Amino acid sequence: MLSQKILTLDLGTSSVRVSLSLQKGDKYHFYIKTAPSRGVKNGNIVNLASAKESLRSALNSLKLESPVALPNEAYVLVPGGCTLGYQVEATIEFPGIKTISHNDVNVVKNKAKDELLRIKGQTVKSYYEVIHVVPQEFIVDSVDGIQNPIGRSGRKLTMKAFIVLASRSHVKTLEDLLKELNLKLKGVVLQSFASSFGIRSQNSYFNNNLLLYMGAGNTEFMYFREDKPVLSKHLPFGSEDIMEFLIKKLKVSRTEAERLYREHGSAYAFNVSKEEVIHINYGSKTLKAPKILIPALIHLKLKEVFKDIKSLLSEENPDYLENLSGVYLTGGLSKLKDIDTLAEKIFKAPVTVPPLSHPEVSDVALSPLVGVTDYIVSLSDRKKLSDIREDLTRSYERGGGFFASVWRFITDII
Numbered sequence: 001m002l003s004q005k006i007l008t009l010d011l012g013t014s015s016v017r018v019s020l021s022l023q024k025g026d027k028y029h030f031y032i033k034t035a036p037s038r039g040v041k042n043g044n045i046v047n048l049a050s051a052k053e054s055l056r057s058a059l060n061s062l063k064l065e066s067p068v069a070l071p072n073e074a075y076v077l078v079p080g081g082c083t084l085g086y087q088v089e090a091t092i093e094f095p096g097i098k099t100i101s102h103n104d105v106n107v108v109k110n111k112a113k114d115e116l117l118r119i120k121g122q123t124v125k126s127y128y129e130v131i132h133v134v135p136q137e138f139i140v141d142s143v144d145g146i147q148n149p150i151g152r153s154g155r156k157l158t159m160k161a162f163i164v165l166a167s168r169s170h171v172k173t174l175e176d177l178l179k180e181l182n183l184k185l186k187g188v189v190l191q192s193f194a195s196s197f198g199i200r201s202q203n204s205y206f207n208n209n210l211l212l213y214m215g216a217g218n219t220e221f222m223y224f225r226e227d228k229p230v231l232s233k234h235l236p237f238g239s240e241d242i243m244e245f246l247i248k249k250l251k252v253s254r255t256e257a258e259r260l261y262r263e264h265g266s267a268y269a270f271n272v273s274k275e276e277v278i279h280i281n282y283g284s285k286t287l288k289a290p291k292i293l294i295p296a297l298i299h300l301k302l303k304e305v306f307k308d309i310k311s312l313l314s315e316e317n318p319d320y321l322e323n324l325s326g327v328y329l330t331g332g333l334s335k336l337k338d339i340d341t342l343a344e345k346i347f348k349a350p351v352t353v354p355p356l357s358h359p360e361v362s363d364v365a366l367s368p369l370v371g372v373t374d375y376i377v378s379l380s381d382r383k384k385l386s387d388i389r390e391d392l393t394r395s396y397e398r399g400g401g402f403f404a405s406v407w408r409f410i411t412d413i414i
Protein backbone atom coordinates (compact mmCIF):
# COMPACT_ATOMS: atom_id res chain seq x y z
CA MET A 1 0.00 0.00 0.00
CA LEU A 2 1.13 3.50 -0.75
CA SER A 3 2.17 5.14 2.50
CA GLN A 4 0.43 8.40 3.20
CA LYS A 5 2.10 11.73 3.78
CA ILE A 6 0.03 14.50 5.25
CA LEU A 7 1.03 18.15 5.28
CA THR A 8 -0.80 20.31 7.83
CA LEU A 9 -0.50 24.04 8.41
CA ASP A 10 -1.44 25.95 11.55
CA LEU A 11 -1.49 29.73 11.30
CA GLY A 12 -1.65 30.53 14.99
CA THR A 13 -1.50 33.93 16.65
CA SER A 14 1.85 33.24 18.35
CA SER A 15 3.37 30.70 15.96
CA VAL A 16 2.99 29.36 12.48
CA ARG A 17 3.50 25.63 12.52
CA VAL A 18 3.80 23.10 9.76
CA SER A 19 3.70 19.36 10.12
CA LEU A 20 4.51 16.51 7.82
CA SER A 21 3.32 13.13 9.01
CA LEU A 22 4.63 10.06 7.29
CA GLN A 23 2.94 6.71 7.55
CA LYS A 24 5.16 3.82 8.69
CA GLY A 25 3.05 0.67 8.90
CA ASP A 26 0.09 1.62 11.08
CA LYS A 27 1.99 4.45 12.77
CA TYR A 28 2.78 8.00 11.76
CA HIS A 29 6.05 9.79 12.21
CA PHE A 30 5.90 13.58 12.60
CA TYR A 31 8.21 16.32 11.37
CA ILE A 32 7.13 19.64 12.84
CA LYS A 33 8.61 23.10 12.29
CA THR A 34 7.66 26.45 13.75
CA ALA A 35 8.18 30.09 12.84
CA PRO A 36 7.09 33.20 14.74
CA SER A 37 3.71 34.27 13.49
CA ARG A 38 3.30 37.57 11.72
CA GLY A 39 0.12 38.92 10.26
CA VAL A 40 -2.26 36.70 12.27
CA LYS A 41 -4.51 38.04 15.02
CA ASN A 42 -7.11 36.05 16.93
CA GLY A 43 -6.63 33.35 14.33
CA ASN A 44 -7.52 35.72 11.50
CA ILE A 45 -5.09 36.57 8.75
CA VAL A 46 -4.80 40.35 8.96
CA ASN A 47 -1.71 40.77 6.81
CA LEU A 48 -1.38 38.34 3.94
CA ALA A 49 2.21 39.23 2.99
CA SER A 50 3.52 38.74 6.54
CA ALA A 51 1.57 35.52 7.05
CA LYS A 52 3.02 34.24 3.78
CA GLU A 53 6.57 34.98 4.91
CA SER A 54 6.03 33.22 8.26
CA LEU A 55 4.60 30.22 6.50
CA ARG A 56 7.35 30.17 3.90
CA SER A 57 10.00 30.22 6.59
CA ALA A 58 8.40 27.30 8.50
CA LEU A 59 7.97 25.34 5.26
CA ASN A 60 11.60 25.93 4.29
CA SER A 61 12.84 24.47 7.58
CA LEU A 62 10.50 21.54 7.12
CA LYS A 63 11.86 20.90 3.62
CA LEU A 64 15.38 20.75 5.03
CA GLU A 65 14.45 18.14 7.61
CA SER A 66 11.95 16.06 5.68
CA PRO A 67 13.32 12.81 4.23
CA VAL A 68 10.79 13.04 1.38
CA ALA A 69 9.55 15.78 -0.94
CA LEU A 70 6.69 17.74 0.64
CA PRO A 71 3.23 17.07 -0.80
CA ASN A 72 1.91 19.83 -3.05
CA GLU A 73 -1.35 20.03 -1.14
CA ALA A 74 -2.03 20.78 2.51
CA TYR A 75 -4.69 20.74 5.19
CA VAL A 76 -5.10 23.95 7.13
CA LEU A 77 -6.55 24.46 10.59
CA VAL A 78 -9.32 27.01 10.92
CA PRO A 79 -9.93 28.84 14.18
CA GLY A 80 -13.36 28.61 15.80
CA GLY A 81 -13.93 32.33 15.26
CA CYS A 82 -14.36 31.77 11.53
CA THR A 83 -16.91 29.02 11.98
CA LEU A 84 -20.46 28.22 13.05
CA GLY A 85 -21.67 24.85 14.35
CA TYR A 86 -25.17 23.40 14.45
CA GLN A 87 -26.94 20.16 15.24
CA VAL A 88 -29.20 18.91 12.48
CA GLU A 89 -31.48 16.00 11.72
CA ALA A 90 -32.80 14.74 8.40
CA THR A 91 -34.87 11.75 7.32
CA ILE A 92 -35.48 10.06 4.00
CA GLU A 93 -38.09 7.40 3.33
CA PHE A 94 -37.89 4.61 0.79
CA PRO A 95 -40.86 3.21 -1.17
CA GLY A 96 -40.28 -0.22 0.41
CA ILE A 97 -37.64 -2.05 2.39
CA LYS A 98 -34.26 -1.30 0.92
CA THR A 99 -30.62 -2.08 1.61
CA ILE A 100 -29.02 1.24 2.44
CA SER A 101 -26.19 2.24 0.13
CA HIS A 102 -23.54 4.97 0.26
CA ASN A 103 -25.78 6.95 -2.02
CA ASP A 104 -28.66 6.95 0.46
CA VAL A 105 -26.26 8.32 3.07
CA ASN A 106 -25.28 11.07 0.61
CA VAL A 107 -28.94 11.88 0.01
CA VAL A 108 -29.75 12.16 3.73
CA LYS A 109 -26.57 14.18 4.32
CA ASN A 110 -27.33 16.61 1.51
CA LYS A 111 -30.89 16.94 2.78
CA ALA A 112 -29.54 17.85 6.24
CA LYS A 113 -27.16 20.41 4.72
CA ASP A 114 -29.86 22.01 2.56
CA GLU A 115 -32.30 22.07 5.44
CA LEU A 116 -29.75 23.79 7.70
CA LEU A 117 -28.89 26.42 5.10
CA ARG A 118 -32.58 27.03 4.44
CA ILE A 119 -33.30 27.56 8.16
CA LYS A 120 -30.26 29.79 8.68
CA GLY A 121 -31.17 31.99 5.74
CA GLN A 122 -29.45 33.75 2.90
CA THR A 123 -26.72 35.48 4.92
CA VAL A 124 -25.28 32.26 6.31
CA LYS A 125 -25.68 30.61 2.92
CA SER A 126 -23.74 33.33 1.11
CA TYR A 127 -20.99 33.86 3.67
CA TYR A 128 -20.37 30.32 4.92
CA GLU A 129 -19.61 26.91 3.48
CA VAL A 130 -19.95 23.48 5.04
CA ILE A 131 -16.63 22.01 6.17
CA HIS A 132 -17.71 19.13 8.44
CA VAL A 133 -20.77 16.93 8.61
CA VAL A 134 -20.11 14.75 11.63
CA PRO A 135 -22.79 12.08 12.02
CA GLN A 136 -23.85 11.65 15.65
CA GLU A 137 -25.99 8.64 14.88
CA PHE A 138 -28.08 7.06 12.17
CA ILE A 139 -31.50 5.63 12.81
CA VAL A 140 -32.84 2.92 10.51
CA ASP A 141 -36.57 2.43 11.12
CA SER A 142 -36.60 2.14 14.91
CA VAL A 143 -32.98 1.07 15.47
CA ASP A 144 -30.90 3.96 16.74
CA GLY A 145 -27.25 4.50 17.64
CA ILE A 146 -26.02 3.19 14.29
CA GLN A 147 -22.53 4.42 13.36
CA ASN A 148 -22.63 3.38 9.70
CA PRO A 149 -25.98 2.41 8.16
CA ILE A 150 -24.59 1.17 4.84
CA GLY A 151 -25.66 -2.43 4.26
CA ARG A 152 -28.59 -2.33 6.72
CA SER A 153 -32.14 -2.67 5.51
CA GLY A 154 -35.11 -0.50 6.29
CA ARG A 155 -37.83 1.82 5.05
CA LYS A 156 -36.56 4.98 6.65
CA LEU A 157 -33.13 6.50 7.28
CA THR A 158 -32.50 9.33 9.73
CA MET A 159 -29.20 11.07 10.30
CA LYS A 160 -28.46 13.25 13.30
CA ALA A 161 -25.30 15.23 12.74
CA PHE A 162 -23.18 18.15 13.81
CA ILE A 163 -22.46 20.48 10.92
CA VAL A 164 -19.61 22.98 10.93
CA LEU A 165 -19.59 25.91 8.53
CA ALA A 166 -16.56 28.11 7.83
CA SER A 167 -16.42 31.64 6.51
CA ARG A 168 -16.02 31.52 2.73
CA SER A 169 -13.74 34.55 2.75
CA HIS A 170 -11.39 32.92 5.28
CA VAL A 171 -11.18 29.74 3.20
CA LYS A 172 -10.61 31.81 0.07
CA THR A 173 -7.80 33.75 1.80
CA LEU A 174 -6.17 30.45 2.77
CA GLU A 175 -6.50 29.20 -0.78
CA ASP A 176 -4.82 32.34 -2.16
CA LEU A 177 -2.10 32.20 0.48
CA LEU A 178 -1.30 28.59 -0.32
CA LYS A 179 -1.36 29.22 -4.05
CA GLU A 180 1.40 31.79 -3.62
CA LEU A 181 3.46 29.09 -1.95
CA ASN A 182 2.69 26.61 -4.74
CA LEU A 183 0.38 24.59 -2.54
CA LYS A 184 -3.18 23.46 -3.05
CA LEU A 185 -5.67 23.68 -0.21
CA LYS A 186 -6.70 20.06 0.30
CA GLY A 187 -9.10 20.77 3.12
CA VAL A 188 -9.72 22.78 6.26
CA VAL A 189 -10.27 21.35 9.72
CA LEU A 190 -11.78 23.17 12.69
CA GLN A 191 -9.03 23.66 15.27
CA SER A 192 -10.97 22.39 18.32
CA PHE A 193 -12.30 19.41 16.36
CA ALA A 194 -8.76 18.54 15.23
CA SER A 195 -7.58 18.88 18.85
CA SER A 196 -10.18 16.35 19.96
CA PHE A 197 -8.43 13.80 17.73
CA GLY A 198 -5.01 14.97 18.85
CA ILE A 199 -5.70 14.09 22.50
CA ARG A 200 -7.38 10.74 21.96
CA SER A 201 -5.99 7.44 23.04
CA GLN A 202 -7.24 4.09 21.80
CA ASN A 203 -9.93 3.88 24.49
CA SER A 204 -11.10 7.48 24.46
CA TYR A 205 -14.84 7.93 24.54
CA PHE A 206 -15.96 11.50 25.12
CA ASN A 207 -19.33 11.57 26.81
CA ASN A 208 -20.52 14.75 28.52
CA ASN A 209 -16.99 16.03 28.10
CA LEU A 210 -15.90 19.54 27.32
CA LEU A 211 -12.85 20.07 25.17
CA LEU A 212 -11.25 23.43 25.73
CA TYR A 213 -8.57 24.69 23.36
CA MET A 214 -6.80 27.83 24.61
CA GLY A 215 -4.20 29.50 22.44
CA ALA A 216 -2.55 32.90 22.18
CA GLY A 217 -5.42 34.58 20.39
CA ASN A 218 -8.53 32.54 20.99
CA THR A 219 -10.38 30.03 23.11
CA GLU A 220 -12.49 27.38 21.47
CA PHE A 221 -14.62 24.72 23.00
CA MET A 222 -16.54 21.70 21.91
CA TYR A 223 -18.98 19.64 23.93
CA PHE A 224 -19.16 15.91 23.25
CA ARG A 225 -21.95 13.45 23.87
CA GLU A 226 -21.63 9.78 23.00
CA ASP A 227 -18.24 10.60 21.50
CA LYS A 228 -19.68 13.11 19.03
CA PRO A 229 -19.64 16.90 19.04
CA VAL A 230 -22.95 18.56 19.87
CA LEU A 231 -21.75 22.13 20.33
CA SER A 232 -18.87 24.27 19.14
CA LYS A 233 -18.25 27.85 20.28
CA HIS A 234 -15.41 30.28 20.73
CA LEU A 235 -14.38 33.35 22.65
CA PRO A 236 -11.90 35.90 21.29
CA PHE A 237 -9.61 35.47 24.28
CA GLY A 238 -6.13 34.03 24.60
CA SER A 239 -2.81 34.47 26.38
CA GLU A 240 -2.31 37.68 24.36
CA ASP A 241 -5.21 39.20 26.27
CA ILE A 242 -3.62 38.18 29.56
CA MET A 243 -0.45 39.91 28.43
CA GLU A 244 -2.34 43.08 27.52
CA PHE A 245 -4.13 42.99 30.87
CA LEU A 246 -0.79 42.76 32.72
CA ILE A 247 0.61 45.65 30.66
CA LYS A 248 -2.43 47.80 31.41
CA LYS A 249 -2.79 47.01 35.10
CA LEU A 250 0.90 47.10 35.99
CA LYS A 251 1.78 49.83 33.47
CA VAL A 252 4.85 47.85 32.39
CA SER A 253 6.47 47.32 29.00
CA ARG A 254 5.59 44.34 26.84
CA THR A 255 8.98 42.71 27.53
CA GLU A 256 8.51 43.11 31.27
CA ALA A 257 4.95 41.72 31.14
CA GLU A 258 6.25 38.72 29.24
CA ARG A 259 9.00 38.18 31.81
CA LEU A 260 6.58 38.45 34.74
CA TYR A 261 4.20 36.03 33.05
CA ARG A 262 6.99 33.58 32.28
CA GLU A 263 8.61 33.73 35.72
CA HIS A 264 5.62 34.18 38.02
CA GLY A 265 2.62 33.30 35.89
CA SER A 266 0.05 31.03 37.47
CA ALA A 267 -3.72 30.74 37.15
CA TYR A 268 -4.59 30.00 40.75
CA ALA A 269 -3.56 32.77 43.14
CA PHE A 270 -4.55 30.82 46.28
CA ASN A 271 -1.61 28.48 45.69
CA VAL A 272 0.88 31.34 45.79
CA SER A 273 2.63 32.60 48.91
CA LYS A 274 1.35 35.95 50.20
CA GLU A 275 4.69 36.94 51.70
CA GLU A 276 7.06 36.48 48.79
CA VAL A 277 8.26 39.68 47.13
CA ILE A 278 9.22 40.20 43.48
CA HIS A 279 10.76 43.05 41.53
CA ILE A 280 8.97 44.79 38.70
CA ASN A 281 11.10 46.79 36.27
CA TYR A 282 10.00 50.21 35.06
CA GLY A 283 12.75 51.36 32.75
CA SER A 284 15.58 52.37 35.04
CA LYS A 285 13.45 52.03 38.20
CA THR A 286 12.54 48.83 40.01
CA LEU A 287 9.60 48.46 42.35
CA LYS A 288 8.95 45.76 44.91
CA ALA A 289 5.57 44.04 44.82
CA PRO A 290 4.01 40.94 46.36
CA LYS A 291 4.51 37.95 44.07
CA ILE A 292 0.82 37.07 44.36
CA LEU A 293 -0.04 40.15 42.30
CA ILE A 294 0.79 38.46 38.99
CA PRO A 295 -1.20 35.24 39.60
CA ALA A 296 -4.06 37.31 41.05
CA LEU A 297 -4.40 39.32 37.83
CA ILE A 298 -4.19 36.19 35.64
CA HIS A 299 -6.60 34.35 37.94
CA LEU A 300 -9.11 37.19 37.61
CA LYS A 301 -8.98 37.21 33.82
CA LEU A 302 -9.19 33.44 33.41
CA LYS A 303 -12.02 33.19 35.91
CA GLU A 304 -14.04 35.57 33.73
CA VAL A 305 -13.36 33.46 30.66
CA PHE A 306 -14.30 30.16 32.32
CA LYS A 307 -17.48 31.76 33.65
CA ASP A 308 -18.33 33.03 30.17
CA ILE A 309 -17.85 29.51 28.82
CA LYS A 310 -20.16 28.18 31.53
CA SER A 311 -22.83 30.73 30.59
CA LEU A 312 -22.57 29.88 26.91
CA LEU A 313 -22.90 26.18 27.74
CA SER A 314 -25.92 26.54 29.96
CA GLU A 315 -27.59 28.98 27.55
CA GLU A 316 -27.43 26.24 24.96
CA ASN A 317 -28.55 23.43 27.23
CA PRO A 318 -28.44 23.43 31.07
CA ASP A 319 -27.80 19.66 30.98
CA TYR A 320 -24.37 20.25 29.45
CA LEU A 321 -23.10 21.72 32.71
CA GLU A 322 -25.14 19.58 35.04
CA ASN A 323 -23.92 16.34 33.43
CA LEU A 324 -20.38 17.55 32.75
CA SER A 325 -18.14 14.59 33.54
CA GLY A 326 -14.78 16.10 32.72
CA VAL A 327 -12.91 18.86 30.92
CA TYR A 328 -9.97 18.30 28.58
CA LEU A 329 -7.77 21.33 28.38
CA THR A 330 -5.34 21.77 25.50
CA GLY A 331 -3.47 24.45 23.48
CA GLY A 332 -0.49 26.58 24.54
CA LEU A 333 -2.29 28.27 27.42
CA SER A 334 -3.02 24.92 29.03
CA LYS A 335 0.69 24.86 29.98
CA LEU A 336 0.10 27.73 32.41
CA LYS A 337 0.74 26.66 36.00
CA ASP A 338 -2.39 25.64 37.93
CA ILE A 339 -4.80 26.44 35.11
CA ASP A 340 -6.33 22.98 35.66
CA THR A 341 -6.88 23.79 39.36
CA LEU A 342 -8.72 27.00 38.55
CA ALA A 343 -10.78 25.33 35.80
CA GLU A 344 -11.70 22.51 38.20
CA LYS A 345 -12.98 24.98 40.81
CA ILE A 346 -15.12 26.79 38.27
CA PHE A 347 -16.44 23.89 36.19
CA LYS A 348 -16.84 21.64 39.27
CA ALA A 349 -15.62 18.68 37.24
CA PRO A 350 -12.25 16.94 36.81
CA VAL A 351 -9.93 18.82 34.47
CA THR A 352 -7.01 17.20 32.67
CA VAL A 353 -4.39 18.35 30.22
CA PRO A 354 -4.13 15.10 28.28
CA PRO A 355 -1.02 13.89 26.45
CA LEU A 356 -1.15 13.80 22.67
CA SER A 357 -2.30 10.81 20.64
CA HIS A 358 1.26 10.43 19.29
CA PRO A 359 3.61 10.23 22.29
CA GLU A 360 6.62 11.26 20.20
CA VAL A 361 5.08 14.77 20.17
CA SER A 362 4.91 16.15 23.68
CA ASP A 363 3.95 19.82 23.29
CA VAL A 364 0.20 20.16 24.02
CA ALA A 365 0.12 23.33 21.89
CA LEU A 366 0.45 20.95 18.95
CA SER A 367 -2.76 18.99 19.61
CA PRO A 368 -4.62 20.49 16.60
CA LEU A 369 -1.69 19.93 14.25
CA VAL A 370 -1.19 16.30 15.29
CA GLY A 371 -4.95 15.77 15.45
CA VAL A 372 -5.44 16.54 11.75
CA THR A 373 -3.53 13.37 10.87
CA ASP A 374 -5.73 11.27 13.17
CA TYR A 375 -8.78 12.97 11.71
CA ILE A 376 -7.69 12.14 8.15
CA VAL A 377 -7.03 8.53 9.18
CA SER A 378 -10.51 8.35 10.77
CA LEU A 379 -12.09 9.24 7.43
CA SER A 380 -11.26 5.82 6.06
CA ASP A 381 -12.86 3.97 8.98
CA ARG A 382 -15.74 1.94 7.54
CA LYS A 383 -17.24 0.99 10.92
CA LYS A 384 -18.21 4.53 11.72
CA LEU A 385 -18.57 7.57 9.53
CA SER A 386 -16.54 10.25 11.26
CA ASP A 387 -17.18 13.06 8.76
CA ILE A 388 -19.03 13.22 5.44
CA ARG A 389 -17.60 16.44 4.06
CA GLU A 390 -17.83 15.20 0.51
CA ASP A 391 -20.25 12.73 -1.00
CA LEU A 392 -19.29 9.18 -0.07
CA THR A 393 -18.08 6.97 -2.87
CA ARG A 394 -18.83 3.32 -3.45
CA SER A 395 -15.75 2.28 -1.53
CA TYR A 396 -17.70 3.07 1.63
CA GLU A 397 -20.01 0.07 1.12
CA ARG A 398 -19.24 -2.44 3.83
CA GLY A 399 -16.78 -5.09 2.84
CA GLY A 400 -18.19 -8.62 2.96
CA GLY A 401 -15.53 -10.67 1.28
CA PHE A 402 -15.04 -11.62 -2.32
CA PHE A 403 -18.61 -12.78 -3.06
CA ALA A 404 -20.14 -9.66 -1.63
CA SER A 405 -17.96 -7.50 -3.84
CA VAL A 406 -18.72 -9.61 -6.90
CA TRP A 407 -22.42 -9.31 -6.06
CA ARG A 408 -22.10 -5.56 -5.70
CA PHE A 409 -20.31 -5.42 -9.03
CA ILE A 410 -23.14 -7.37 -10.67
CA THR A 411 -25.87 -5.26 -9.07
CA ASP A 412 -24.06 -2.16 -10.23
CA ILE A 413 -24.06 -3.17 -13.87
CA ILE A 414 -27.56 -4.62 -14.09
Ligand SMILES: Nc1ncnc2c1ncn2[C@@H]1O[C@H](COP(=O)(O)OP(=O)(O)O)[C@@H](O)[C@H]1O
Pocket (backbone or CB within 6 Å): 011, 012, 013, 014, 015, 037, 214, 215, 216, 217, 218, 238, 239, 240, 265, 331, 332, 333, 334, 335, 336, 337, 365
Ligand atom coordinates in the same frame (compact mmCIF):
# COMPACT_ATOMS: atom_id res chain seq x y z
N1 LIG B 1 4.81 27.06 29.71
C1 LIG B 1 3.87 27.97 29.49
N2 LIG B 1 3.22 28.56 30.50
C2 LIG B 1 2.27 29.46 30.27
N3 LIG B 1 1.86 29.82 29.06
C3 LIG B 1 2.46 29.28 28.01
C4 LIG B 1 3.49 28.32 28.15
N4 LIG B 1 3.88 27.93 26.91
C5 LIG B 1 3.14 28.64 26.05
N5 LIG B 1 2.27 29.43 26.69
C6 LIG B 1 1.31 30.37 26.11
O1 LIG B 1 0.68 29.77 24.99
C7 LIG B 1 0.67 30.65 23.88
C8 LIG B 1 0.73 29.91 22.60
O2 LIG B 1 -0.37 29.04 22.50
P1 LIG B 1 -0.76 28.36 21.11
O3 LIG B 1 -1.81 27.37 21.38
O4 LIG B 1 0.47 27.93 20.45
O5 LIG B 1 -1.37 29.64 20.39
P2 LIG B 1 -1.58 29.98 18.86
O6 LIG B 1 -1.96 28.70 18.19
O7 LIG B 1 -2.69 30.98 18.89
O8 LIG B 1 -0.30 30.55 18.35
C9 LIG B 1 1.88 31.53 24.09
O9 LIG B 1 1.66 32.80 23.52
C10 LIG B 1 2.06 31.58 25.59
O10 LIG B 1 1.44 32.73 26.13
Ligand SMILES: [Mg+2]
Pocket (backbone or CB within 6 Å): 010, 011, 012, 013, 191, 215, 216
Ligand atom coordinates in the same frame (compact mmCIF):
# COMPACT_ATOMS: atom_id res chain seq x y z
MG1 LIG C 1 -3.65 27.66 17.64
